[in-house]
Amino acid sequence: MTEPYRIREAAIWAQARTDYLSGLSAEAVCRRHDLGLSAFRRRARKYGWRRSDQVEPPPGELDLNLYSDLDMDDLARTARLRFAEAVEGGRASDARRWRALADELTREARAFDRDFFRGMSREEVAASMENMRREIEEEDEALLGPPPED
Incomplete structure (x- = not known):
């Protein structure tokens, strides 16, 4: 049986984008925000959420604020x-x-x-x-x- 269709607010998608671009895997982001993986990947592709475009922090300086909550x-x-x-x-x-x-x-x-x-x-x-x-x-x-x- 498939899961029901879920509509998420823009704020949730914005936080999911931030989490993903901060380094969380797509699967972890989807679990954290209760998103469908295919919907997440489709939106990431559509809006160009690519980690390769992000500025890498210097070695040894990981930003762990992502997990502060x-x-x-x-x-x-x-x-x-x-x-x-x-x-x-x-x-x-x-x-x-x-x-x-x-x-x-x-x-x-x-x-x-x-x-x-x-x-x-x-x-x-x-x-x-x-x-x-x-x-x-x-x-x-x-x-x-x-x-x-x-």
């Missing part, structure tokens, strides 16, 4: 999804590596949380997490507009 929980979640894909695809060695990475990222995220929330009660932690979630939603809405209604 990802946290350890996001990375662990992505690794778990890759683990599931590898298992379904019968790629045992890939699955083993993705599982190990997901476990390590989860341990690091939990260690960070323990340090960050040290001395707080469960209720204070829950309130703080809810506050952070709300702030992220407000930032997203300011950048992308209100979420579509169900």
Whole structure:
């Protein structure tokens, strides 16, 4: 069964273009922005999104700002999804590596949380997490507009 047709806003395509020209693979850009790979490649070809036209940074100076909005929980979640894909695809060695990475990222995220929330009660932690979630939603809405209604 094919996936349903998806229409994305111009802001999403602009961010996808920026991510692609910054060095992410087309597949990673499509996963990150929930875009179809053939639609992405068609748009890249139509509008001339070519990495070869970009100015290369000097050796040793990688711009990692592309990943600034990802946290350890996001990375662990992505690794778990890759683990599931590898298992379904019968790629045992890939699955083993993705599982190990997901476990390590989860341990690091939990260690960070323990340090960050040290001395707080469960209720204070829950309130703080809810506050952070709300702030992220407000930032997203300011950048992308209100979420579509169900």
